[in-house]
Amino acid sequence: MEILLAILIGLLYAIGAYLILRRSILKFIIGIIFLSNATNLLVFLSAGIVSGKPVFVDGKGISAVETDPLPQALVLTAIVIGFGIVVYTLALKYKFYKTTGTDDLDQLKQTDE
Amino acid sequence: MNAILLPILIPLALIIVLLFTKSQKAGALIGIVGSLLLLTTSVYLFAEVRNQELLVLQVGGWKAPFGISLVIDYLAAIMLLVSAFIFLAISIFAHGFVREANYGPRFYIFFFSLAMGVNGAFTTGDVFNLYVWFEVMLLSSFVLITMGNKKEQLEGGIKYLALNLIGSMLFLAGLGLLYGKTGTLNMAHLAQILQDDQENLLMNTSAMLFFVAFGIKAGLFPLFFWLPASYHTPNITVTSLFAGLLTKVGVYALFRFFTMFFVQDALFWHNLLLIVAGFTMVIGGMAASTHYETRRILSYHIISQIGYMIMGLGIFTPLAIAGAIFFTIHNMIAKTNTFLVAGLISKLKGTFYLKDIGGLIKEQPLLAILFIVPSFALAGIPPISGFFAKFILIKAGFEAEQYIITTVAILTSLLTLYSMIKIWNEAFLKKQPETSHSLPRAKLSFSGLLPSILLGLASIALGIFASEVFEITYDAAKQIIDPQVYIEKVLMSQK
Numbered sequence: 001m002e003i004l005l006a007i008l009i010g011l012l013y014a015i016g017a018y019l020i021l022r023r024s025i026l027k028f029i030i031g032i033i034f035l036s037n038a039t040n041l042l043v044f045l046s047a048g049i050v051s052g053k054p055v056f057v058d059g060k061g062i063s064a065v066e067t068d069p070l071p072q073a074l075v076l077t078a079i080v081i082g083f084g085i086v087v088y089t090l091a092l093k094y095k096f097y098k099t100t101g102t103d104d105l106d107q108l109k110q111t112d113e
Numbered sequence: 114m115n116a117i118l119l120p121i122l123i124p125l126a127l128i129i130v131l132l133f134t135k136s137q138k139a140g141a142l143i144g145i146v147g148s149l150l151l152l153t154t155s156v157y158l159f160a161e162v163r164n165q166e167l168l169v170l171q172v173g174g175w176k177a178p179f180g181i182s183l184v185i186d187y188l189a190a191i192m193l194l195v196s197a198f199i200f201l202a203i204s205i206f207a208h209g210f211v212r213e214a215n216y217g218p219r220f221y222i223f224f225f226s227l228a229m230g231v232n233g234a235f236t237t238g239d240v241f242n243l244y245v246w247f248e249v250m251l252l253s254s255f256v257l258i259t260m261g262n263k264k265e266q267l268e269g270g271i272k273y274l275a276l277n278l279i280g281s282m283l284f285l286a287g288l289g290l291l292y293g294k295t296g297t298l299n300m301a302h303l304a305q306i307l308q309d310d311q312e313n314l315l316m317n318t319s320a321m322l323f324f325v326a327f328g329i330k331a332g333l334f335p336l337f338f339w340l341p342a343s344y345h346t347p348n349i350t351v352t353s354l355f356a357g358l359l360t361k362v363g364v365y366a367l368f369r370f371f372t373m374f375f376v377q378d379a380l381f382w383h384n385l386l387l388i389v390a391g392f393t394m395v396i397g398g399m400a401a402s403t404h405y406e407t408r409r410i411l412s413y414h415i416i417s418q419i420g421y422m423i424m425g426l427g428i429f430t431p432l433a434i435a436g437a438i439f440f441t442i443h444n445m446i447a448k449t450n451t452f453l454v455a456g457l458i459s460k461l462k463g464t465f466y467l468k469d470i471g472g473l474i475k476e477q478p479l480l481a482i483l484f485i486v487p488s489f490a491l492a493g494i495p496p497i498s499g500f501f502a503k504f505i506l507i508k509a510g511f512e513a514e515q516y517i518i519t520t521v522a523i524l525t526s527l528l529t530l531y532s533m534i535k536i537w538n539e540a541f542l543k544k545q546p547e548t549s550h551s552l553p554r555a556k557l558s559f560s561g562l563l564p565s566i567l568l569g570l571a572s573i574a575l576g577i578f579a580s581e582v583f584e585i586t587y588d589a590a591k592q593i594i595d596p597q598v599y600i601e602k603v604l605m606s607q608k
Binding site for chain 2: 020025028032035036039040042043044045046047048068070071074077078081084085088089092093095096099100105108110111112
C-alpha cells in the first residue's frame with residue numbers, strides 16, 4: 001500500500017511539474033492543484049500506514065499499533081487551505097483574462113525588465 | 114485571559130468589526146485605533162518577556178508535544194514590536210490612499226488579516242501552525258497586491274502568487290518529511306530531539322526543502338525574481354507594507370529553524386548560507402544601481418539587504434546573530450520609510466521615474482530631510498541605525514575570520530550608498546526637467562507626512578540608543594542559539 005501511494009505521489013508531482021511549465025495560465029493552475037495534492041499525500045504518508053486500525057488515541061497516548069491521527073488532521077487543514085488558494089487563483093485568472101484577453105504566460109512581460 | 118493570544122485575536126476582532134462597517138471614515142479610524150491597540154499589546158508583551166524570558170501558552174490546554182504551543186521569546190517579541198510599529202505607520206499613511214481609491218473599509222480588512230498572519234507566524238511554536246499563518250499572510254497579501262485590478266497589478270500578482278505557492282508546497286513537503294522522521298512538529302520538542310541526533314541525512318532533505326521555501330519568501334539569491342517583478346505594481350502603500358514585513362517573516366523563519374534545530378550539519382549549512390548571502394547582497398545591490406525607477410531601485414535594495422541578515426545567520430556566533438537581528442529591526446523601519454517617501458515624491462510629481470523628477474529640495478525641504486534619514490540609515494552612516502547594525506555584523510565577521518563575506522558586505526554598502534545618492538541627485542538636487550509634464554502643485558497632507566516622520570525618528574532613536582538595543586538583541590541571539598530554556602519552558606509548562 002505504501003509503495004502504491006509513493007508511486008502515485010511521484011506521478012502527481014510529475015504531472016504537476018509538466019503542467020506548470022505550460023504556457024497557459026489555466027494549465028498552470030491545474031498543475032498547482034496536482035502539486036498541492038501530491039504534497040498532501042506526502043504528508044499523509046509521513047506517519048506510515050497502519051491498515052485496519054482506528055485512528056483514535058486511548059487513554060495511554062498513541063501506541064505503535066494504532067494509526068497516528070495527527071497527519072490526518074494536518075492534511076485536512078492543508079486541503080482546506082489548498083482549495084482556498086485554488087479558488088483565489090481561478091478568480092485572479094478570470095479577472096486577468098477579462099482585462100487582457102490572453103491566457104498566455106509568455107505575455108506576462110510587462111512587469112519584468 | 115492570556116495576553117499571548119492578543120496579537121492574533123485583536124486583528125481577528127477588528128476584521129469582524131470591519132466586515133459590518135460601511136463608512137470609509139469609520140474604516141480608517143478603526144484601522145488607526147486598531148494598530149495603536151496592537152502596538153500597546155506588543156509593548157506590554159515585550160515588557161513581560163523582559164521579566165520572564167519566555168511566555169508560553171498551550172492552546173486548548175493540550176500538553177506540549179501534542180497540542181499547539183504559542184511561544185513568545187525575545188526574538189518574537191522584538192519582531193512583534195517592530196511590525197506593530199510598521200502597521201501603525203502604514204495605517205496612518207493608508208488613510209489618504211483609501212480615500213483616493215475609494216476602497217472603503219475593505220482595504221483594512223485585508224490589512225488586519227495580514228497583521229494576523231504575521232503576528233501568528235511570530236508567536237507560534239509549532240511548525241505546522243507556522244505553515245497555516247504563512248498561508249493566512251500570503252492569501253491576504255495576494256488580495257492586497259491585486260486590489261485595484263490594474264493590468265500590471267494582475268500580472269505582478271500572478272508572478273507573486275506562482276512563486277509563493279510553490280514555496281508553500283515545498284514548506285509543506287519538508288514539514289511532512291520532518292514529521293515522518295521525528296514524529297513531532299513542536300519546535301521545542303524538535304530542538305530537543307535533533308540537537309543530539311547524528312543521522313543527518315534525512316534531516317538534510319527536509320532542511321533543504323525548508324531552506325528553499327523560506328528562501329523564496331525571504332527573497333534569497335537565486336529565488337528572488339518574483340520580488341522585483343511584483344513589488345512595484347500595487348499602490349505604494351501596499352508596497353511599503355510588504356517591503357517592511359513580508360520578506361522579514363521569511364528571514365525570521367530561517368533564523369528560527371537554522372539556529373534551533375537544523376544544527377547537525379553545521380559546517381555545510383553555514384557555508385551555504387554565507388555563499389547565498391554574498392550573492393544576494395551583490396546581485397541586489399548591482400541591480401539596484403542600474404535602475405531609474407524609484408520603486409524598482411528600492412525593491413532590489415530589499416533583496417540586497419536580506420543578504421546582510423542571512424550573513425549574520427551564516428557566521429553563527431552570538432554576536433553575528435545579534436547583529437543580524439539588529440539589522441532586521443533597522444531595515445524594517447528604514448525600508449518602509451524609503452518607500453513611503455517615494456510615495457510622497459510620486460504624489461507631488463505624478464511619477465516614479467527619476468528622469469522626470471527634479472528640484473524637490475527647494476520645493477519641499479522637509480521631504481528632503483525625510484528622505485535623508487532612512488537613506489543614510491540604509492547606507493550605514495553614523496549615527497543613524499544602519500551604521501551600528503552593519504558595524505556589529507562586520508565586527509562579528511572579522512572575529513569569526515570570515516573575511517570574504519565581510520569584504521563583500523562592506524563593498525555592498527558602497528553600492529547602496531551609490532544608488533541612494535542617485536535618487537538624491539535626480540529627485541532632489543537637479544532642476545525639474547522641462548520636458549516632463551509637471552502636475553499642478555499638489556500638497557502633502559499631514560497624514561501622509563506623519564508616518565514618515567515617526568519612522569525617521571525611530572531610525573534615529575535606534576542609533577542613539579544603539580547599546581541598549583544591542584543588549585536586547587544579544588539576549589535574543591543567546592536565547593535562540595542555545596534553546597535550553599525554550600525547550601524546558603515549553604515542554605514543562607502544564608497550563
